Amino acid sequence: MTQISAALVKQLRERTGAGMMDCKRALAESGGDIEAATDWLRKKGLAAAAKKAGRATSEGLIGLKTEGRVGVMVEVNSETDFVARNEVFQDLVRRILEVAPRAGGDVETLKSLTLPDSGRTVAEEITQAVAVIGENLNLRRAAHLEVDEGLVAGYVHAQVAPGLGKIGVLVGLRSKADPARLAELGKQLAMHVAASGPQAVAVAGLDPAVVAREREILAEQARASGKPENIVEKMVEGRLRKFYQEVVLLEQPFVMDPEKRVAKVLEAFAKETGEPVEVVGFVRLALGEGVEKREEDFAAEVAQLGGG
DSSP, X not given: OOOOOHHHHHHHHHHHOOOHHHHHHHHHHTTTOHHHXXXXXXXXXXXXXTOXXXXXXXXXXXXXXXXXXXXXXXXXXXXXXXXXXXXXXXXXXXXXXXXXXXXXXXXXXXXXXXXXXXXXXXXXXXXXXXXXXXXXXXXXXXXXXXXXXXXXXXXXXXXXBTTEESEEEEEEEEEOSOHHHHHHHHHHHHHHHHHHOOSBSSGGGSOHHHHHHHHHHHHHHHHTTTOOHHHHHHHHHHHHHHHHHHHBGGGSEETTEEEEEHHHHHHHHHHHHSSOEEEEEEEEEETTTTOOOOOHHHHHHHHTTOOO
């Protein structure tokens, strides 16, 4: 029999929101495979479909900078939230952003770039800052978005200083429309992405494996109702449309006017300005995604359940 560790139960519970005993049983039924266990819980109606794997638990800042057709973001982590309000730390993030466009979104390349004001590389500057601030610091992620025509708009949520906060979003818009109008639309869309966290711009951009997996889960849920197979198929298609409205940007209700889908907002903009507009892409970074804080008491809690 597969041994189910406390850490694995914890990971599944945080991913799905299901109860501890249900998570333990799901892992036992799935041979310790966390993906299969997630599906098992969902088929049993014990997990939320949109629950994200991992929570934003690390500290630090997301830094964002846009300039015309280019936008960049970085995530620099610290040990405590207090450091995020430290001016030395904030200045470090800003200086890293200045050279970030040359890295193309690659963290290792960014770490190797030289900061013009100090002559040190980004990695060396971070080491220097560790000595000054007294906490471990880490440049964890970088993002780069560029359009051939139009602009890249940005938005920072939970901002502690201009361009620095807890969630950052870049949205690339391709259009010949007036830059001021385009920038206004771009900011609204970036705010929408920050709030709604879509997975893709359009349905076609979703990972086919994700869609296939969702279809399989929805089909099994529908069959559990005892309906005939032809009705099950219709139920699945209807629920898939709802799924798309949850995870696809163009299909989502616009947060500033939930009566309209985002696609309709773009159509209205094109009609008003006389210029078509296309969302080329977006990037959303939330501080600490996928990084877990250790909860030492959790292992003891699971151990008390007995049987591994």
